[in-house]
Amino acid sequence: MLLSGDPQSRFSALAIAYAYAAIILSFLGGLWWGLAARTDSPPRWLWFASVAPSLIALVTAWPWMVGLRWPGPSLVVLGISLIAALLVDRSLVRAGIAPPGWMALRIPPVARSWRPDDAGRRALTVCRVTRRNLGFVVRLGYE
Structure with a gap:
């Protein structure tokens, strides 16, 4: 769809990629929330980190909602966020919170x-x- 040359098909493919990335990022936040909830005294930053992915997904949808250029820049933000999420995961493992x-x-x-x-x-x-x-x-x- 991306390589078809058809602008509508390309936009649809990018929108699907955006939705998938936003769902995955939000899911990671949910996982972190669950890990925090099962820990006796989780670090305070973990609660904020758990909510951030869903907020990032919401904020990156804003340009689409108001008719600005989309989804290219939003995909970049989501991609960087997914890579940065690995740092949170590594911190959770080092702290003994993640299995x-x-x-x-x-x-x-x-x-x-x-x-x-x-x-x-x-x-x-x-x-x-x-x-x-x-x-x-x-x-x-x-x-």
Whole structure:
């Protein structure tokens, strides 16, 4: 849709990308709120960090609501926010608020190593979260 050359299709694709990014960012805030709520005495900054993603999503929708240039700049803000969210996640892990393996779920499961398989082809080994860590198994990619 983005490469079709049709302005309406391009706008629709960007709007879908915006909505998806805004939902994911808001979901992360909800996760942080849940982690704060289950902690006996969470750091005060965590409550603010938990609300910020939804507010960022709302503010980035404002240009669209009033007819300004959209969604390009809003997508940039959401993209930067999603990357910055990793810093909050890392802080939660370091403080012992997030469970072990949290970062393995947050960082895209990219190749941990390339190794030859039995047939001599290159095989991709990806992040694996064990049941022991989080109560379920996540296996993405191929081996």
